Amino acid sequence: MLITLTCYAPNAPEVGYLLAKNPDSVFEREFSAGQVWVFYPEVAEDHITVALLTEIDPVGLVRGPAALTQLDQYVNDRPYVSTSLTSVALHTAFATALAGRNKERPERLNERMRWVVALPAVACDGGEDLMARLFTPLGYTLTATRHPLDSSFLAWGASDIYSVRLEGEQTVRDVLGHLYVLLPVLDNSKHYYVDREETEKLLDHGGAWLALHPERELIARRYLRYKRTLISSALERLAALDVPIEPEVEANGSETSDEAAGASELAREPGVGLHEQRLQAVLAAIRESNAHSLVDLGCGEGKLLQLALKERQLTRILGVDVSSLALARARRRLHWETMPPAQRARIDIVQGSLLYRDNRLAGFDVAALVEVIEHLDAPRLSAMERVVFEHARPRRVIVTTPNREYNVHWETLGSERLRHSDHRFEWTRAEGRAWAERMSATYHYEVTQQEIGAAEPEIGAPSQLFIFDQR
């Protein structure tokens, strides 16, 4: 809605010429997302303050050409906070200064002056830390004030809305360029692009300073962060009725994709490499069983499937997951469309649920449930047990699940928190053993229990592994 820039310099009113806006008039213009005004709240010999005020058309955001989808919300902070739309307004008002051109006072273009930028409302999920990472390397000192969510309900805590003040020695071109590029990066929400191409050009405006910015990868990633897929939209609609549905992805390994980077905030298991160890342990158990066929129940984005394909003795592999989104990622990971026919003939991926009896799951030598059962509500485990042990009934069932006792080993978790926001429970080793023994007795399987990862005294290893063999 508003940003103000105050410049402290001798003969300050000349800065108005640099910006190509007369300090004694009010500039007003429509732009694609609404309207923009430029005026000067203060003009003195040693300093000058320019205000850029934008009014975003809230109905146009949802119904106009700028709308990303028809389903966006009218109740939206976009009109009030600084966003990519502010950048567009900035460009509308100060195009020549941004481009580093000026006819009247070209000699002052490269003059470094003291600037104070006030951003009264910024939405930033990354907090002061992120703001500092973005602006400090560029030579600003940053002051941020965080606002409570609602002064009538202080119990709700703090919001992600900040009032921010930036101060630093900059050229006029740089201060505008910094804001132009970094305001959308700060912002936590969907970007409403007036024109997608234009936005992608934003990065170009960074010029030399962006290439040297230590956080340039973060900057680039946050631009691309909210790429939306059609698959997720149906789920989102359901989520909107109730409570948000988080993408069911665990970033335990070395994940580089943009989506996974977003999702990793949900996974709190810090053990880098643990998931790799877990998969190796599962693979060992598959090899040891002389299996020719494998069904990966809850295959997620297909890490185990990828490894299983390299096991030549496995002639039939089926990946099953309840999440269409995860399956789409698994297909991408496995290069589904370009997979050689001989490999493609060995593997299939289908949507399925562990809570519904499914004939497609029957007839496999081995079923693997890697970090799956803890995502089911405890009262629904019995349905999963029957689907797997009674009906799918593979020769061998391999189950991994966290060892809750180990969580204290990780400072970020402690004894109370679970490793993933979607975990419905995590078992101690004794709880895991009791469950496994019950499965063994009810469904006539022999069970052996192993640990995965380096064991600590008292609390054991991070992960539990159960191998069930049909009697």
Place this chain on the structure above:
Amino acid sequence: MAGRKERTSPSISTTITIPDLCLVVLIGASGSGKSTFAARHFQPTEVLSSDQYRGVVGDDPNDQTVTKAAFDALHYIAGLRLALGRIAVIDATNVKPQDRAPLVRLAHEHDVHAVAIVLNLDEAICVERNAARPDRQFGAQVVRNHIQSLRRGIRGLEREGFRRVYTLNSLEAVNAAQIVREPLWSDRRSESGPFDIIGDIHGCYDELTELLGALGYVEDAEAGLRHPAGRRVIFLGDLVDRGPKIIAVTQLVMRMVAAGQAFCVPGNHDMKLERYLRGRQVQVSHGLAESVAQINALPEDVRAAWTQQFRAFADGLISHLVLDGGALVVAHAGMKEAYQGRASGRVRAFALYGETTGETDEFGLPVRADWAADYRGKATVVYGHTPVPEALWLNNTINIDTGCVFGGRLTALRWPERELVSVPARAVYAQPVRPLLAPDVAASGDHSGDTLLRIEDVQGKQIVTTRLMKNIIIEEDRTAAALEVMSRFALDPRWLIYLPPTMSPSETTIQPGWLEYPTEAFAYYRQQGISSVVCEEKHMGSRAVLILCRDGEAAARRFGVPAESVPGVCYTRTGRRFFDDDALDRELITRLSTALTAAGFWERYETDWVCLDAELLPWSAKAQGLLHEQYAPVAVAGHVALSAALASVASARQRALPEAPSAALDALSARLREREDDITRYTAAYRRYCWEVDGLQGVRIAPFHLLATEGKTYLDRDHRWHMTELAQLAEADPLFLATRHREVRLLDQEECAAASEWWAEMTEQGGEGMVVKPLDFIARGSRGLIQPAVKCHGREYLRIIYGPDYTEPANLERLRKRGLTGKRVLALREFALGVESLERFIRREPLWRVHQAVFAVLALESEPVDPRL
């Protein structure tokens, strides 16, 4: 006769009789006139010719190089036709056994008979015909080879698996041949009853006559027994063995069948006895010994006559019967859908023994596959064979063998009434090899049976048949989304008997300053021909469905959940538990259940449980996420940004500026003030729906539909009734909140105006608005089902939907354009599905049937419809 091997010597016969579902294989040399013959006797679509398929796959009907592909296509299409129950006629030379083998296999796969029609003509005729055709210029040698192969094979055709073989040995015979199609033996669809279907009798003659007496049959000189009202009996077989009077039983049954007063299907014991009487080697056990003893005790002449009669009778029995227009199927041991109306060895085996897994249990008896649990057919299947303690419906099938000979009961099912009538056994005549399944283990037709759902009942494209709207189609991408939500978040499906439908708003109003106004809601219903509506205050909370049971045992009994569970549930519109906190959930349910007990609710409604549709307040109890991520941040950002903007403008205004910029700043300032006013009103709007709760302290539940109790739904009661009944709950516990409401006669202008005023008053004080419902719960108009409810939101409330500034005239103008058609179609379909799931539950249909309708509501909710409507 009767579906069994049939030998014909039709060389002189010119009448060819074929079942109306079969695979007809024409056999004849090139030039023998098969295509002409086929065209004369069959529809073009029924005939699949090899020439035609060579053309289909390879462009040229005479191109022999594409023969393999042509036959692959032909076999595939023939298979599809047979699967759909349509005759297929194969027009190809088919002169070699290896050409015919895949066709016989195809017939077997689809459980239909293969019929061979051989055109056995002289070489000269064929050669001459070919010569007349420019496209068949191959030598006479080809035809000669054909004829040689054909004649070598003719006598082996039956051995190859053809059930009927007709050979036409001359041009005259070919030209004179007539084809008569007859229904399959099992096809008795024209018999519509009424019937009395009786399960395994096993020689229990006294019980049989007692049961027939109870059913109203009286003595008759010809038939032995006859029903004065023309009802007829269907005997499900196993007349003999184990019991005391097999001769009397068989004599009565044979007499009634002969007199057209009864039908009978064979049981495995009947057929085993028949084989024994034919002198075959059979093991005399499982009760056959009793039959043999009773037969041997007969005087010589009686015995011979009975034996002859029984053998003929048993030999003529058809494996299963399809009756009453296809609505009823009877067979001794049941009949899965794919086999109904088909004829093959395995169909007959299924009818006699049911489906077995090939294993035997600890008693040495075959382990049965649970075909009834998998049954999804439309026809009702009535069967016996496996004694059960009680006849129970499962998936539209019922086993009525209640083990009379083991001291149980002899049971009849009255059709079409579907009533059970039974008489107790007078003695225990035999001991079962394996104990009868205990009632709690037996698969029963409601939630106490096997409640593991199957993926095929929900995945992929689904069609749900509802009482209110016939077939509702759910597309595959919707069911995929619902599968994930149902699996990851929903409650145990045993509790999910209903999900509430979405609700459409009224049309937008043209009244300046307003987006919605009651006038439009009233006009909608008036237009639909509704005379009275009920206006109910809309509480701003979260939709909640409550199921409350008298106690844990009642919950276990009716919902099949563990008895130690909390005696009820409270869930959201997506089937998710309302409160994540176990203790709070338990406290809520227990408290309300206790309140209902104290209020005498259970006695008053003669029930152990109740299902309520309600709104749970405050909104902030469930909407924390929305408030924290959307509503509150917008308010904070708005206040902060607007006050900063106003301060900047004020500061600029204090500078000495020319007139034009000063005026521009004044205008800008006024504009910002308006928006500040909007954000203040917006903040006030959402804050009204928020208050702190501590446990249940502060929580309110406003029920507006009393959906169902044991054995009934209340969808036939009007909303006046619902409001009145539910108001009484508020007296039972202050947690319940009564809903303000009023009835409006739509033709009375004053009443309408007064209701609008009532609404305006409520909403200007911060109320969400009201819901307008036709007085009847289910209302129909000339164009079918009418919206069960239309909501009309208040002006201030709408700020949290359309944004703080939606009341700006320019914004209102644009917002007025909104399409409601999609939303309304959806609302109706979801309503029909919700009603359907409740009614299925009340009828004690199996869980998968209830779940299917509930799942469909969730799937429809993933449709892309403007979420703000």
